Amino acid sequence: MAVDARIRELGSRHETLEKAIQDEMRSPAGSDLRVQEMKRRKLRLKEEMDTL
Numbered sequence: 001m002a003v004d005a006r007i008r009e010l011g012s013r014h015e016t017l018e019k020a021i022q023d024e025m026r027s028p029a030g031s032d033l034r035v036q037e038m039k040r041r042k043l044r045l046k047e048e049m050d051t052l
Contacts, residue, residue: 003052010049017042 021038024030 007049007052010045010052014042014045014049017045 017038021035021042024035024038
């Protein structure tokens with residue numbers, strides 16, 4: 001059961017990062033470096049979910 005909870009938590013964080021990436025990309029003052037970093041973090045979350 002703990003694994004399921006962890007996957008849900010990671011999924012929630014993944015969705016939150018996706019929204020933040022979209023907001024950053026829409027912003028005229030958006031930073032490409034910030035978007036890249038958020039995408040890396042999102043990928044790490046996805047990889048961890050796949051591992052579990």
